[in-house]
Amino acid sequence: MLTAALRKEMLLQWRTRAQLMAVFVFGAAALLLFSFAVGPIAEMLRLFSAGFLWLGLLLSSTLTLAESYHAEMENRALEGLLLLPANPRSLYYGKAIANWIQLVILGMALVPVMVILYDAGTTRIFALFVVVALGAAGLSAPGTLYAAMTAQVRSRQTLLPLLLFPLIVPALLASVKATSLIILGDPMGQLKSWISLLIAFDAIYWSLCGLLFGRVVEE
Amino acid sequence: MTEVLMTPTRTKSSLGNAVATALLCVGVYFGLVVTLADQYLHADLSLGLPLAVRTLIAVFGGLIGAIIFLAGDDLGGSLSTVKLLATIAVAFLVLGTYFGLFVAPPEQFMGEVQRIMYVHVPTAWNALLAMTFAFACAIFYLFNGDWKWDALMEGSIEVGVILAFLLCCQGAIWAKPTWGVWWDWDPRLTTTAVLLFAFLGILALRKFVEDPVKRGVWSSVATIIAYADVPIVYFSVRWWNSLHQLQSNPNTVSKPFWIPLRANAFGILLLMTAFILLRARVSKLRLENELAPPPLLEAELGEAV
Numbered sequence: 001m002l003t004a005a006l007r008k009e010m011l012l013q014w015r016t017r018a019q020l021m022a023v024f025v026f027g028a029a030a031l032l033l034f035s036f037a038v039g040p041i042a043e044m045l046r047l048f049s050a051g052f053l054w055l056g057l058l059l060s061s062t063l064t065l066a067e068s069y070h071a072e073m074e075n076r077a078l079e080g081l082l083l084l085p086a087n088p089r090s091l092y093y094g095k096a097i098a099n100w101i102q103l104v105i106l107g108m109a110l111v112p113v114m115v116i117l118y119d120a121g122t123t124r125i126f127a128l129f130v131v132v133a134l135g136a137a138g139l140s141a142p143g144t145l146y147a148a149m150t151a152q153v154r155s156r157q158t159l160l161p162l163l164l165f166p167l168i169v170p171a172l173l174a175s176v177k178a179t180s181l182i183i184l185g186d187p188m189g190q191l192k193s194w195i196s197l198l199i200a201f202d203a204i205y206w207s208l209c210g211l212l213f214g215r216v217v218e219e
Numbered sequence: 220m221t222e223v224l225m226t227p228t229r230t231k232s233s234l235g236n237a238v239a240t241a242l243l244c245v246g247v248y249f250g251l252v253v254t255l256a257d258q259y260l261h262a263d264l265s266l267g268l269p270l271a272v273r274t275l276i277a278v279f280g281g282l283i284g285a286i287i288f289l290a291g292d293d294l295g296g297s298l299s300t301v302k303l304l305a306t307i308a309v310a311f312l313v314l315g316t317y318f319g320l321f322v323a324p325p326e327q328f329m330g331e332v333q334r335i336m337y338v339h340v341p342t343a344w345n346a347l348l349a350m351t352f353a354f355a356c357a358i359f360y361l362f363n364g365d366w367k368w369d370a371l372m373e374g375s376i377e378v379g380v381i382l383a384f385l386l387c388c389q390g391a392i393w394a395k396p397t398w399g400v401w402w403d404w405d406p407r408l409t410t411t412a413v414l415l416f417a418f419l420g421i422l423a424l425r426k427f428v429e430d431p432v433k434r435g436v437w438s439s440v441a442t443i444i445a446y447a448d449v450p451i452v453y454f455s456v457r458w459w460n461s462l463h464q465l466q467s468n469p470n471t472v473s474k475p476f477w478i479p480l481r482a483n484a485f486g487i488l489l490l491m492t493a494f495i496l497l498r499a500r501v502s503k504l505r506l507e508n509e510l511a512p513p514p515l516l517e518a519e520l521g522e523a524v
Contacts, residue, residue, distance in 0.1 A: 142444060149437045153427045163424060163441060166417035167448050170455035177459065197455055208447060212440045215361060 001086050005094025012071055013098060019067065024106055027060035028113045035117055042119055049120035050179035054135065054172055057107050061136075062161045064106070065143040068099055069151035082217060092213035096144040096206070103136035120183045127191070131178045134198040138171030139164075141205040148216050174198045235291025236300060239284045243489075246280025249273040250481045258478065281485060282348065285492045289352060289375075292496055294367055294503045301500075304493035311486030315341075319479030332396045337476075339389040341484035343407070345491050346386050349379030350414060352495070354446040357439035366506060367499075369435040372442065373425065374498035376418050378491055383415040406457040413452045417445040431506055 013020065034052040038044045072078040081091060111128065115121045122128060146163045150156040178194040249265075253273060256262045265273060292300065319337035356372035359365070390408045391401045402408070421441045428434040 145440070145444070149424065149428075149441075152433075153424075155427060159420075159424060159427055162420040163417075166413050166420060167445060169413050170448070170451040173455050173459055193458070197451075197458070201451055204447060204451070205444075208444060212443065215436050216440055218436075 001090040002093055005086070005090050006097055009094050009098030010101070013102060020064070020102060020106065023060045023063050024109050026063065027056045027106060027110050030056040030059055031110065031113050031117055045118040046120050047184070049114050049118035050176050050183055052118065053107075053110055053114045053179060054176045056110055057103065057136070058139065058165075058168070058172060060106055060110075061103055061139045061143060062157075062164065064102055065099060065140070065147045065164075066150065066156055066160050068095060068144065069147055073151055078217065088214045088217055089210050091217075092144065092148075092210055096140050096209070099144050100133075100137050100140040103140055104133050107132040107136055122183050124182050127182050128179065131175060131182065131195065131198070134195065134202060135171060135175030135178075137202045138175070138198060138205065139168055141202065141209045142167050145209040145213055145216065148213065171198060171201045174201065235287050239287035239291065242280045242284035242287065243485075244280075246277045246282075246284060247485055250277025250281065251478065251485065254477050254481070277481070281488055285348070285488050286352065288492050289371060289495055292499075294370055294496075294500050298497075298500075301493045301496050304489045304496070308486045308489035308493060311482050311489065315479045315482030315486055318482060323476055323479055332393070335389055335393050337479040337483050339386070339393060340480060341487045342382055342386050342389060343411075344484060345487045346379055346382035346411070346414075348488070349375045349382055349491055349495070350418065350446060350449070353379055353418075353442055357442035357446075360435055360439045361443075364435075366435070366503065369431075369439075370499040370502040370506065371495065372435075372439065373502040374495040376421060376438075376442065377498055378494045380415060380418045380422065382487075382491065383411050383418070386411050387415060404456065404459070406453050409456045410449060410453045414445070414449060417448065418442075421445060431509060 031052055034048075034055065035045055038048060069078075072081065082088060108129065111132070143160075143164055146160055150159040150163070153159060174194045174197040178191055178198065181191045181194070249268070250273075253264045256264045268276070288300070288304070315337060319334055323334070323337075325331050325333065353372050353375040356368045356375060360368035360372060387408065390403075390411070394403045394408075395401050421438050424441060425434055425438050428437060
């Protein structure tokens with residue numbers, strides 16, 4: 001069931017890959033604009049690079065998340081899906097995993113932009129990938145749930161960030177801190193504790209949102 | 220639909236109110252009267268109970284009393300409970316303000332600025348209580364779908380948002396003379412700000428959803444998710460940055476400071492209970508109006524045409 005839902009989502013995303021490309025351009029443009037907030041001071045830019053990367057990814061994520069229910073809203077397809085002998089939970093996890101993969105791709109694609117613009121290179125690529133994957137998971141679990149609500153109401157573009165941003169503060173904080181430690185060096189060995197905070201956040205929201213999703217889409 | 224909304228539970232409600240009143244009286248007795256008598260009459264009214272037990276009784280008497288008032292109310296038309304609660308609350312607040320401004324001595328290190336604590340700390344306790352009550356209402360609503368919980372949830376989220384906003388303002392006023400900045404990234408202040416925005420988002424969600432059932436379910440889900448975030452935000456910000464002073468307990472706060480603190484705590488608690496009950500009534504009436512709007516009067520009809 002879950003694999004079928006996931007397959008459907010991945011297929012849809014593959015067919016609308018131009019959209020992901022557009023969101024990437026949006027994120028890269030955001031990273032470019034952030035540098036004007038600090039000015040051309042290379043040292044400062046490098047210091048803030050992790051924060052900028054995650055803010056860029058967060059802003060881009062609201063676009064992809066809000067769009068992720070686009071197909072379900074057309075021709076009342078969501079009701080059709082719910083009529084299938086499938087658990088709504090697998091629909092949720094299928095969509096959440098698909099959104100997660102999309103955000104990880106987006107995040108890893110934004111990393112080179114960050115490296116070039118802010119001179120924030122690192123050799124610990126694998127650690128960076130783990131942090132991006134965990135942070136993106138923290139965005140996608142509650143984001144997918146809230147998008148299911150906001151896709152059905154007026155002014156969804158305003159409502160989704162309004163609900164999502166306060167909620168993901170711990171995930172954002174931990175991701176920025178962990179990314180910063182990877183880029184700027186980690187003399188105190190704090191990286192592990194931030195990664196465990198991210199894992200805890202992900203574990204809580206991936207289970208809680210899956211539990212509650214059934215109530216959100218029920219008629 | 221209206222019948223479902225107005226299940227008369229008069230006897231249960233009045234029994235609940237009696238229990239709640241008794242609990243609150245016990246709470247006020249051990250929290251405030253004993254201290255007042257000890258301080259000014261030099262009389263020992265503590266019935267031989269140690270301080271820790273008395274504090275616990277005061278806290279839980281007040282808490283459970285308020286919760287029974289809230290949960291036991293049938294949200295009927297009568298406003299006598301609300302009026303009574305608000306009147307007593309104002310009396311407590313007047314007492315607390317008088318003691319806080321004129322009787323309690325200025326603090327040794329922080330001077331007059333410290334007096335804001337008499338409002339700040341009770342506001343913090345009650346804001347957290349309002350949010351916790353909203354969380355409980357959300358769970359009850361998801362489980363049994365009674366509109367009463369939806370109305371109470373809306374009321375307590377709104378009152379909680381106002382208290383959290385006041386809390387941030389008081390925190391800023393406190394931070395400026397103490398730390399030299401309006402805002403400090405301390406875990407409690409930051410958690411309050413995050414909580415404020417999270418619950419404002421839920422109120423916005425409620426405004427945008429027209430279907431009452433969806434509105435109730437969705438805002439319950441959002442409330443549960445936002446509430447689960449509170450401890451995570453607190454600990455993450457604490458790891459991130461910390462400056463706030465440690466929490467106080469009755470052993471670190473000297474007696475003259477107790478009276479305004481506790482009088483205000485009971486005052487805000489009762490005022491909050493009254494406001495939530497009032498707001499929940501408004502929310503219930505709005506819902507009834509949405510489900511079965513009253514027929515237009517002929518005069519209004521003429522104007523409309």
